Amino acid sequence: MRSADRDSSARWTLREAVARLEKHYGKPAPLRATDPFAMVLWECCAYLVDDARRRRVYDRLVAATGGDPVRIAAMKPGALAELIAEDGGMRPPMRAEKLQRASNLVLDVGRTELPELCRRDPAKARRILVKFPNIGGPGADKILMVAGSVKTLAPDSNAARVLVRLGFGKDDSRYDRMYRSVVEATAPQLPDDPPWRVRAHQLLRQHGQSLCKTAAPRCGECPLAARCPSAA
Ligand code: SF4
Incomplete structure (x- = not known):
């Protein structure tokens, strides 16, 4: 100009x-994923790849597990790593471990309670969200923005x-x-x-x-x- x-x-x-x-x-x-736990899966399933590749990995994960934390947590780590290997970038075993850690954490919090908490009590939800792998403060804010409870x-x-x-x-x-x-x-x-x-x-x-x-x-x-x- x-x-x-x-x-x-x-x-x-x-x-x-x-x-x-x-x-x-x-x-x-x-957005492909808008539910809080689905957004965590979206962040954890791939590493340093563009959105098109991340979407393919995420879709494959959801097709195989329904995005259900019980099923993800119960998978053999090697099978989960294999499922998310293609298109997902580096270190499939590390990504699989994060998906299983996130699944166990959401089961502790409550699969249906987490979205409700994100809508109703964003301050408390933020303290929980930052404990999930790959979700720092900005990631937690994004989840709460999508939930509509934080103006950011x-x-x-x-x-x-x-x-x-x-x-x-x-x-x-x-x-x-x-x-x-x-x-x-x-x-x-x-x-x-x-x-x-x-x-x-x-x-x-x-x-x-x-x-x-x-x-x-x-x-x-x-x-x-x-x-x-x-x-x-
Ligand atoms: S927004 Fe970025 S690309 Fe656009 S004029 Fe400003 S510095 Fe340049």
Whole structure:
């Protein structure tokens, strides 16, 4: 984008930025997993792979077990590792162990109680969710955002980078501090609209994965460049 086309004095509001991204990328597909335990399985079943590969592994796991923690916990570890090996990235035995640990934990909490707790008592649910493998604070926030009980965008690292570049929060070498800063900066502009927040999370993540990458963001093709303070 030519500098003459930019308005560096104004910035996008969150709603404006998300509307632009939705126009550019289209409406995101619904999340594959929305139940809290299903979201834990989604996170644990694959390691450092893209969403298309993760989806294939997750679908195979659900087809074989129904996503039932009793069945996952009862499987032979080797058979579970074999089931999730293809497309799932490194260390199938480690991923299988995490799936079984998560299954045992959800059985302790209560398979039907966990979603109810996520809706009714997000503070207590968060303390439980962070005990699941691969679910840190941001992962717990995402589960609670999808449950509709916490008003947040729960940005992943891609979405957080985009938001910082747009002026929401501060960059920091420590991810936990950057995450908190972005969450605080976006909070005042979040609408009381849970489905919008989930779509915004997805669109900002997609933007960080496709154009607003860590190195060499493609600002010339970006639908937000006109009012982005970081546009190159
Ligand atoms: S203009 Fe560049 S830095 Fe700003 S959001 Fe777009 S790609 Fe990212």
